[in-house]
Amino acid sequence: DGGITQSPKYLFRKEGQNVTLSCEQNLNHDAMYWYRQDPGQGLRLIYYSQIVNDFQKGDIAEGYSVSREKKESFPLTVTSAQKNPTAFYLCASRVARSYNEQFFGPGTRLTVL
Amino acid sequence: AQRVTQPEKLLSVFKGAPVELKCNYSYSGSPELFWYVQYSRQRLQLLLRHISRESIKGFTADLNKGETSFHLKKPFAQEEDSAMYYCAPVPDYNQGGKLIFGQGTELSVKP
Numbered sequence: 001d002g003g004i005t006q007s008p009k010y011l012f013r014k015e016g017q018n019v020t021l022s023c024e025q026n027l028n029h030d031a032m033y034w035y036r037q038d039p040g041q042g043l044r045l046i047y048y049s050q051i052v053n054d055f056q057k058g059d060i061a062e063g064y065s066v067s068r069e070k071k072e073s074f075p076l077t078v079t080s081a082q083k084n085p086t087a088f089y090l091c092a093s094r095v096a097r098s099y100n101e102q103f104f105g106p107g108t109r110l111t112v113l
Numbered sequence: 114a115q116r117v118t119q120p121e122k123l124l125s126v127f128k129g130a131p132v133e134l135k136c137n138y139s140y141s142g143s144p145e146l147f148w149y150v151q152y153s154r155q156r157l158q159l160l161l162r163h164i165s166r167e168s169i170k171g172f173t174a175d176l177n178k179g180e181t182s183f184h185l186k187k188p189f190a191q192e193e194d195s196a197m198y199y200c201a202p203v204p205d206y207n208q209g210g211k212l213i214f215g216q217g218t219e220l221s222v223k224p
Contacts, residue, residue, distance in 0.1 A: 031210055040122060042217035043199060050210040058211065090157065096210060099145050099164060099203055104157040 003027050006091050006105035013078070013085070013112050021076045021108045023091035029103070030096035032074035036060060037088040037107070046089075049074055050096050078110060086112045115140040115202040117183075119215035126190050127223050134185040134218045136174075136200030144202060146183040148174055149214075151197040160185075160198070170194070190222045 004025040013019045023032065034046040045058030047066040055068050063082025068074055074093075078085045088109050092102040118137045126132050138144050150160040161169045163176050163183060174185045183200060200215040 031204070033212060035214070042119075043214040045211065045213055048210060048212065056209045056211065059213070092157075094204075097206060099162075101147055101159040101162060102149075102201075102212070106156045 004091065004093055004103050004105045006089075006108050008108060009106065011108055011110045013110065015112055016080045018077055018079045019110065021078065021089055021091075021110070023074045023076065023105055024072055025093045025103070025105075026072060027093055027103060028071070029093035030071065031094050032068070033092040033094075033102065034058075034064075034066065034074065034076045035090045035092065037090055043090065046076065085110055115144075115205045116213060117146070117200045117202055117215040119198075119200055119218050121218050122216065123219045123221065125221040125223065128192055129189050132187050132190040132194070132220065132222075134198050134200075134220065136183045136185065136215055138181050138183060138202060140202070140205075144176065144183075146174075146176065147201045147203075148172070148183075148185050149199045149201060151199070153196070157199070190220075192222050192224060195220055195222045 007022045031050050033048045035043040044060050046064050049055035049068040052071050055066050065077045088107050090107045091105040094102045116139045146163045148160040151157040172187045176183050197219050199217045204210040204212040
């Protein structure tokens with residue numbers, strides 16, 4: 001393990017609150033991704049970034065925001081606008097513009113109380 | 114856009130039986146495809162990739178361009194193969210590196 005880390009492992013949030021999930025990698029990867037994993041729905045792409053200071057919306061970006069100020073870091077903020085935020089969130093990174101695989105973090109489980 | 118489809122959400126087999134997890138792709142050009150696996154309480158990780166033509170943990174996957182498929186196969190399933198399996202293409206650089214996974218197949222191997 002190591003290489004790509006996520007924190008915290010578990011996160012509880014009250015309705016109406018914004019929370020930020022951390023994702024850090026020391027693999028020198030340019031590309032980073034955020035996915036949401038729900039039972040029976042697989043992995044759904046929230047946001048992705050190929051380079052510092054640039055990112056694009058994935059298929060389910062509504063209610064989420066990201067930043068990419070550093071190559072190593074790609075934090076995800078779950079805002080109060082996200083209707084159903086309780087889920088398992090996975091961060092991934094890879095070498096950009098290559099045929100290399102993605103490396104995944106251990107995930108953060110977010111529960112809205 | 115580069116898309117893959119996994120038609121089965123759940124696949125249940127008995128130990129020792131052959132297993133095939135289906136993956137179909139729907140984009141043109143020369144595809145490069147991956148299989149990822151997520152065991153219980155472990156992080157998602159690469160299982161194998163098309164370009165390497167390798168066999169990992171007894172699993173193989175052959176690219177069939179005629180059927181646009183990249184099915185994952187193992188002749189004799191083991192209980193420890195029980196996991197979530199995802200098929201994925203390389204990123205779509207026409208869309209800034211977007212990478213969409215298949216819907217995933219949960220494999221359950223019963224004793």
